[in-house]
Amino acid sequence: MKTTGKCPKCGSTEIVADAKAIDHGHGNHQGDMMLATFRKPEALLFKGSRKTTLSAWMCMDCGFVELYADSPENLKLPGSA
Ligand SMILES: [Zn+2]
Structure with a gap:
């Protein structure tokens, strides 16, 4: 859709x-809706949450909404390609 x-x-x-x-x-x-992932507590590095804001694409005819992360790389785990 995007x-x-x-x-x-x-x-x-x-x-x-x-x-x-x-x-x-x-x-x-009011704030931008955020998407966050939370690391395993036992992880010593990169502890805490990873966040990105979201942007929406909306259909004017049927109202379908598709959400996209503005910074999907923020939620990428180290070591994952
Ligand atoms: Zn539609």
Whole structure:
């Protein structure tokens, strides 16, 4: 959808690109919705969470939403190709 500009569900090309997924949690504070992975606690290196913000592609016709991580490399584990 991000690369084709076409909805995979209904075939529409009315796509809203790069909409920000807003997290309305934590009271009224607005922030970009985040995706995070959490390392095993026993791992000494790179301990803690790895995060990326998300961007959404939405179909104007059927409402289908596809989410993309802005920085997928942030969640890549060391040693994994
Ligand atoms: Zn659609």
